[in-house]
Amino acid sequence: MVKVGSSSLTTAAGGLDADRVDALVDTLAKYRDKEIVLVSSGAIAAGLAPLGLDRRPRDLARQQAAASVGQGLLVARYTASFARYGRRVGQVLLTSDDTSRRAHYRNACRTLDQLLAMGAVPIVNENDTVATDEIRFGDNDRLAALVAHLVRADLLVLLSDVDGLYDGDPSTPGTTRIAQVSGPKDLEGIEIGSAGRAGVGTGGMVTKVEAARIAAAAGVPVVLTSAVHAAEALAGGPTGTHFLRTGRRSADRLLWLAHASTPRGALVLDDGAVRAVVERNSSLLPAGIAAVEGEFTAGDPVELRDPSGTAVARGLVNFDAREIPRLIGRSTRDLARELGPAYEREVVHRDDLVLLDH
16 A cells, blocks of 8 residues: 655646656556555645646635546546556545445445456545545545555555654754654654645645554554655665554454544533443443434434543444434333334444544
């Protein structure tokens, strides 16, 4: 799994740099014995120059317009470049709404699996032409971490314009590249920048480190390095910053629930329910709910909050928001006797619930 950022594919003024795209493809095409998925930014940046824009617009409408123009240019460039090696590519555009809803998620999984089975290289990007603020991943680094888990990747390579994570500003003399990160403690005291130098992307080192943390916790090791060192990273060479696995592969939908879903509302729990959910890995029952917030329907993701308002978990709710007030504080046995057997169940089942890190 390889993710490349806008700054590695485009000029600062906007527009694709064909030489940079070809150089990346030259590296990836060598690995005919490996299945490669490419998450590529650059659609909005590629659309700037053709639309006469001198910088990335801030408003959503013009970002979507630039993405509409740029996405076609981006995939056409990849198609032509991979064709030099007799390789086909397939475009997969996603929003977080696609991946947090089970049916859409399964469709994305099947498409990626079939493209790989047929020898094509999937080119994945966020669907910026239709994504709104409510259904955006926000950056392709996080998207790459989630797709890496989805396709059961053996390695995630995050390519940037910096050759790794440093213990300070890389442009400052005396700073040192961090060769390996074995866990969160290795990053304590490290100041991580949030903006890329080229000004055409949305991420920065903060999003890359967060993506590496998500992937590593899901059992996928990560190498963070610059695009010019892509060949070394794929060959297992001593380049960039290596993030070791910190966890095991979990259920796909739980990873998406934790990192890609947008809560539609919230359930406030009493202290006993918080302990049951957090400490005993229990389902959430109606008796433990103190209040309900927002408008949602059965199957939507919601936050579970403690009495102080802190989100402690996220889960898929089994009831509509309008149904829950009459369930609050009551036992499932009483509810089943009064309302019918459909109400003798959890509000959020433990199999559809993930705890949140703090």
